[in-house]
Amino acid sequence: MLNRSVEAFKEAQKYIPGGVDSPVRAFKSVGGVPPFIDRGEGAFLIDIDSNRYLDFVQSWGPLIFGHSDEEILNSVVETAKKGLSFGAPTLLETELAKEIVDLFESIDKVRFVNSGTEAVMSAIRLARGYTGRDDIVKFEGCYHGHSDSLLVQAGSGAATFGNPSSPGVPADLTRHTLLAKYNDIESVRRCFEQSEGIACVILEPIAGNMGLVPAKEEFLQELRRLCDQYGALLIFDEVMSGFRAGLKGAQEYTAVVPDLVTLGKVIGGGMPVGAFGGREEIMNMLSPEGPVYQAGTLSGNPVAMAAGLAAIRKLKSDPGIFERLEKLATALIKGLKEAAESASVPLQVEVRGSMFGFFFNENSVENFDDALKSDTKRFARFHSEMLKKGVYFACSQFETGFVCTPMREEDIEDTVEKANEVMKSI
16 A cells, blocks of 8 residues: 555645656656655665565666665765765765776776766766867767756657757757667768767667667777767766676677766765766866866765765675676566566566666667657556565666665565566556
């Protein structure tokens, strides 16, 4: 039962637009009322009605060690005792920066911000400042935050300048954004041919915001070649995949080296944080060394830095962690696939490290057009029935799921058993 959550949602709607502070949380795409969470314990969430859920969302990715990890919490508490924010340099910033630079071949220097949206916005400004160009290329289905120039939708052409996809975004701010089709290099080539000067191409090398859809290696290789040919920068948005797909993010899966990388989620260990980094000569364009301005009062705040350091050092200290997590994710996806097949329900599945995704779709999904052909009504029924059984999946067909270290094989087996029952009913 969700009696208290129902009342809490009604109350929230009086004071917060839609009753939520991020739209997907409202459960509009799956129906019903979102459970209001009281606390998290390891792999589980407990709502205010005392319902317990096995959590495959994990705060949309950052909690690779699950909820209330003792080491991360202790680090946060001890740091918070010294002060929450100073607006001045601390040693923790440099320590976390060193860890990231040591792991990512493409990063010589890094700057911390407060969110993935801010990281991407700043990286694009830096790319424009470095190249002296205005146009950027993004891909349908890749989400890079809610900054104005990235909230675009496709026009009528195969490769077209973007139109605003939200009221409040002036067309002038999106006219320099070109849209291409994920895993389709010809659409990118047309963008370069149409533009008078592209500053950068940005994509999720492992897309997580149209569901889990990895980029093909040959596609990434051709992207790199096109960017080099035209003098544009290649930006990997790894806010979701960084330290989630593997210790080195997408670098575990591709030989392509980007010019800039955006990070977030795991490097905050559950605290709000983002970062962007890249080659030294590019990063040195940032103020105060260079002319490209970027700033933030809470950027690099000690509590977030402490949480991120604890999380990344835990990852580095356990070389087998991603192998174990991928084994869990693969077992889950294999079980869901078999459950769907036994009920004659079409299901496409994918795994990258501790990330997983599934589509109620008859065909493989390689881009956003493919993803949109998924049966969202069937997903909504599946989500609702699994939630009733105590399994908390992301409340959208077009989101990625996550496993965490406190999950056990028995948890996966129990989830698959419940999925077998639900698949037959939908």
